[in-house]
Amino acid sequence: MTRYIVWAVSWLFILLVLVTPPAMVLTEALKDGLAASVATLSDPDAQAAIWLTLKVTCVAVTLNTIFGILAAWVLVKFRFPGRQFLQVLVELPLSISPVVSGLVWLLLFGAQGWFGPLLEQWNIHIAFAVPGIILATLFVTLPYVVRTVMPVMEVQGRDAEEAAVLAGAGFWQILWHVTLPGVRGALLSGVLLTTARALGEFGAVSVVSGHIPGETETMPLHIENLYNGYQSVAAFTMAALLALMAMSAVLLRSAPDWIARLQEKKA
Amino acid sequence: MRLSPFAFFKAGGSALPGYRLSLTLTLAWTGFFIILPLSTLLVYPWQSGPAAMLGALHDTRMLAALWTSFSCAGIAAACNIPCGFLLAWALARGNLPGHRLADALIDLPLALPTAVSGITLATLYGPHGWLGALLSLLGISVSYNKAGIVLALMFVGLPFVVRAVEPVLRNLPHELEEAAHLLGARPWQIFVRIIAAPLLPALVTGFGLAFARGIGEYGSVIFIAGNQPFKSEIAPLLIVVRLQEFDYPGATAIALVLLCISLLSLALIGGMRRRFAVWSEPA
Amino acid sequence: MSIEVCNLVRLAPGTQQRLLDDVSLTIPKGAFVALVGPSGAGKTTLLRAIAGLDNCNSGSVLLDERPMTSVKDRAGRMGFVFQNYALFPHMTVARNIAFGLDVLPRSERPARAYIAQRVEELLELMQLQGMGGKHPAKLSGGQRQRVALARALATGPRVLLLDEPFGALDPIVRRSIRAWLRDLHDRLGLTTILVTHDQEEALEVADRIVVMQSGRIVQDATPLELDEQPATNFVMEFLGEAVSFAGEVRHGRMVLDDALVLPFIVPDGVTDGPAVAMIRPYEIAIQKPTSEQDVLSIYAAPRGTRNGYRHYTLQIGERIIPFYRPVDEDDVQVQGVALDISRSRLFRQGLLCG
Numbered sequence: 013m014t015r016y017i018v019w020a021v022s023w024l025f026i027l028l029v030l031v032t033p034p035a036m037v038l039t040e041a042l043k044d045g046l047a048a049s050v051a052t053l054s055d056p057d058a059q060a061a062i063w064l065t066l067k068v069t070c071v072a073v074t075l076n077t078i079f080g081i082l083a084a085w086v087l088v089k090f091r092f093p094g095r096q097f098l099q100v101l102v103e104l105p106l107s108i109s110p111v112v113s114g115l116v117w118l119l120l121f122g123a124q125g126w127f128g129p130l131l132e133q134w135n136i137h138i139a140f141a142v143p144g145i146i147l148a149t150l151f152v153t154l155p156y157v158v159r160t161v162m163p164v165m166e167v168q169g170r171d172a173e174e175a176a177v178l179a180g181a182g183f184w185q186i187l188w189h190v191t192l193p194g195v196r197g198a199l200l201s202g203v204l205l206t207t208a209r210a211l212g213e214f215g216a217v218s219v220v221s222g223h224i225p226g227e228t229e230t231m232p233l234h235i236e237n238l239y240n241g242y243q244s245v246a247a248f249t250m251a252a253l254l255a256l257m258a259m260s261a262v263l264l265r266s267a268p269d270w271i272a273r274l275q276e277k278k279a
Numbered sequence: 280m281r282l283s284p285f286a287f288f289k290a291g292g293s294a295l296p297g298y299r300l301s302l303t304l305t306l307a308w309t310g311f312f313i314i315l316p317l318s319t320l321l322v323y324p325w326q327s328g329p330a331a332m333l334g335a336l337h338d339t340r341m342l343a344a345l346w347t348s349f350s351c352a353g354i355a356a357a358c359n360i361p362c363g364f365l366l367a368w369a370l371a372r373g374n375l376p377g378h379r380l381a382d383a384l385i386d387l388p389l390a391l392p393t394a395v396s397g398i399t400l401a402t403l404y405g406p407h408g409w410l411g412a413l414l415s416l417l418g419i420s421v422s423y424n425k426a427g428i429v430l431a432l433m434f435v436g437l438p439f440v441v442r443a444v445e446p447v448l449r450n451l452p453h454e455l456e457e458a459a460h461l462l463g464a465r466p467w468q469i470f471v472r473i474i475a476a477p478l479l480p481a482l483v484t485g486f487g488l489a490f491a492r493g494i495g496e497y498g499s500v501i502f503i504a505g506n507q508p509f510k511s512e513i514a515p516l517l518i519v520v521r522l523q524e525f526d527y528p529g530a531t532a533i534a535l536v537l538l539c540i541s542l543l544s545l546a547l548i549g550g551m552r553r554r555f556a557v558w559s560e561p562a
Numbered sequence: 563m564s565i566e567v568c569n570l571v572r573l574a575p576g577t578q579q580r581l582l583d584d585v586s587l588t589i590p591k592g593a594f595v596a597l598v599g600p601s602g603a604g605k606t607t608l609l610r611a612i613a614g615l616d617n618c619n620s621g622s623v624l625l626d627e628r629p630m631t632s633v634k635d636r637a638g639r640m641g642f643v644f645q646n647y648a649l650f651p652h653m654t655v656a657r658n659i660a661f662g663l664d665v666l667p668r669s670e671r672p673a674r675a676y677i678a679q680r681v682e683e684l685l686e687l688m689q690l691q692g693m694g695g696k697h698p699a700k701l702s703g704g705q706r707q708r709v710a711l712a713r714a715l716a717t718g719p720r721v722l723l724l725d726e727p728f729g730a731l732d733p734i735v736r737r738s739i740r741a742w743l744r745d746l747h748d749r750l751g752l753t754t755i756l757v758t759h760d761q762e763e764a765l766e767v768a769d770r771i772v773v774m775q776s777g778r779i780v781q782d783a784t785p786l787e788l789d790e791q792p793a794t795n796f797v798m799e800f801l802g803e804a805v806s807f808a809g810e811v812r813h814g815r816m817v818l819d820d821a822l823v824l825p826f827i828v829p830d831g832v833t834d835g836p837a838v839a840m841i842r843p844y845e846i847a848i849q850k851p852t853s854e855q856d857v858l859s860i861y862a863a864p865r866g867t868r869n870g871y872r873h874y875t876l877q878i879g880e881r882i883i884p885f886y887r888p889v890d891e892d893d894v895q896v897q898g899v900a901l902d903i904s905r906s907r908l909f910r911q912g913l914l915c916g
Contacts, residue, residue, distance in 0.1 A: 109495025116316035171648035179662035180637035183297030212392025215497035232394035
């Protein structure tokens with residue numbers, strides 16, 4: 013009896029609290045029909061926002077994946093003084109407000125910042141420009157790959173790598189042939205989480221972007237702009253697209269499980 | 280034995296290659312992306328003199344905004360404890376029908392970009408939204424006030440609680456309950472003494488993560504909050520307002536307080552967790 | 563290849579605790595050496611230090627009289643088999659075995675056909691024909707063990723280092739693979755170092771045994787020497803069941819504290835003073851009554867038969883002592899007047915004397 017109550021309450025809660033928001037995004041987006049909402053995406057500012065978001069995401073994911081692998085490698089496979097401190101440092105962006113994560117880049121590269129005026133002389137613009145957006149996104153997404161890869165590397169230990177080094181393999185060979193194949197599930201998961209976060213980052217980017225439509229507006233910023241301008245259909249269409257991208261990245265993490273399950277069924 | 284300041288750079292305690300390269304790159308990357316930016320927070324407020332800093336800290340609007348952020352994050356995290364526990368229980372122990380789907384849906388708030396959840400929650404709980412209309416029938420208004428902030432923070436914080444509790448609940452051996460049952464414990468005693476007690480550290484962690492996330496949350500809150508100064512203005516938003524007024528020291532002062540308090544609460548929760556978990560961690 | 567270990571010291575990271583305490587060891591070409599000792603004695607640490615896997619605080623390792631400073635110097639010249647085999651789980655058996663050849667720089671790497679042929683040779687040598695395409699997870703423990711050996715041997719090393727290689731195998735497989743390994747060592751002319759905590763395994767397979775205790779080498783000798791002249795009471799006990807009797811040497815005779823144990827003549831050079839006599843249960847003899855007046859005070863209670871010995875226990879005062887005698891001796895009932903332990907070794911302050 014208790015069990016049925018738990019089931020009913022759980023599903024009611026999931027439906028009311030978790031399922032209604034994405035469902036509403038879709039209904040609001042399609043309020044005037046599919047054609048009308050697709051038309052809003054052909055707006056040049058919307059297109060620019062989509063491209064900028066994709067570009068920023070590509071850069072952030074690539075750089076932070078490379079860094080994440082190296083950081084996880086050094087943190088797991090070696091013991092050195094200050095190792096735990098470094099680990100805390102790497103995870104720090106997770107516990108910092110997105111707005112603060114944007115603010116720090118203004119303090120460095122803004123007009124009133126430490127290096128801003130200097131760079132201004134050489135005509136390099138970081139704050140209120142695309143480089144600032146990239147820096148803020150890199151900061152916010154920095155911990156994800158490290159965090160997902162480290163525990164798996166930890167479990168694997170060092171034996172396989174030691175066997176490889178005794179067989180004569182060098183650093184890149186070990187990383188490529190021995191370590192990474194063993195953590196590829198976690199790596200994929202970390203990369204996809206980084207992607208989802210980079211796509212959707214709002215607070216940090218909002219602070220450094222300067223909100224110039226068509227130039228420094230990413231998809232989340234463009235959504236805000238449209239929503240505040242009472243362009244509900246356009247706002248929710250863009251929101252639906254962004255949510256779709258981010259959610260499929262998150263869902264794809266279990267793709268290896270599905271494939272394994274399918275193969276099991278076949279066998 | 281003499282230890283040179285760069286001894287750690289050579290040793291690494293392992294014969295694996297790539298130590299120097301990966302350590303150098305990691306230090307360079309964290310140095311530029313973490314240490315340098317965060318050092319601005321520590322240094323910048325003092326650049327215009329301690330008086331300005333103290334003045335900025337005495338700003339009543341800032342104190343109100345901080346209070347709004349902390350109280351709403353605390354209430355939201357506390358409300359998430361029973362909800363999260365229920366869902367974790369249903370997933371880990373309750374044989375919930377469709378548990379695979381439910382499991383995927385739990386992560387939804389994490390997957391949804393904050394701006395999207397912001398405008399969605401604002402519309403959904405707005406006076407004409409599906410749930411807002413429902414609540415207004417009961418005479419409850421949640422948009423443009425603190426209740427809206429709490430609701431938004433509950434939405435984004437829920438996965439943290441569920442994901443903290445669920446694995447612990449799953450790994451709790453069934454034999455414990457059976458042993459307690461054989462020793463004559465009644466169901467509620469089993470629940471309180473055998474199940475809830477070992478979950479305490481996980482609940483504290485879940486609360487802490489949801490709370491820390493809530494303090495800094497921006498995108499999902501600002502659309503529903505109404506953002507009236509002294510009433511429903513959260514601290515991260517005030518930072519943005521100060522920046523728009525070009526009051527950089529003011530913005531930095533708030534950011535520093537926000538950072539210190541969220542780090543402090545994380546440290547506090549870490550400490551509490553260790554206290555609660557003395558029996559489970561190897562000495 | 564000969565291996566020389568000179569004054570190796572390794573401290574536990576961040577402490578002053580000595581994992582290896584000034585260890586020196588010379589291993590001639592072609593030897594099969596077993597490192598034995600209780601867990602925590604430093605056997606694996608020493609083996610890893612020889613392989614260059616752990617940095618040592620001081621000391622050196624020489625291979626054919628050339629010092630080895632890093633793992634790179636040793637790569638491909640030393641085969642190492644890990645306790646849990648450390649096979650690469652995502653590679654097939656063939657790729658695992660070929661790894662050491664695959665990672666050579668392009669200029670030194672043999673042709674693909676040669677590598678394939680070498681893998682086939684090794685699979686055959688390891689009696690793993692037809693297994694090349696499988697993944698390690700699909701193999702039994704004994705098969706994995708042999709894949710790990712094949713991988714270690716692929717680059718043609720002259721030195722083979724084995725870290726508890728039989729630990730995870732069941733007793734029957736263990737015995738057969740042990741004999742096979744010894745045969746492989748002889749056929750390929752390897753220099754082998756084996757770490758094991760099982761002294762019987764060591765005695766059976768190795769021609770030299772190095773006993774370690776708390777980071778030091780206690781004794782380095784042939785199995786026969788080890789049995790006849792154990793350097794310390796620890797070695798004596800570690801190599802098999804031993805019974806000890808306290809007593810005192812007086813004028814060339816060891817007089818035991820227990821009156822039921824007969825005194826015996828000690829070798830020349832043992833000075834007077836307290837000592838401990840240690841003896842294996844099968845070396846104990848029982849003095850039969852010689853006349854009617856002798857009181858039968860020792861009765862042996864039978865405890866079954868194992869490995870060609872009848873096992874008994876004897877009660878001497880408060881103590882219970884094991885006592886074995888060959889099955890082919892007729893009388894099953896054993897009784898007598900006293901114990902004859904003249905085949906004992908004598909120890910003073912833990913060290914062998916005489």
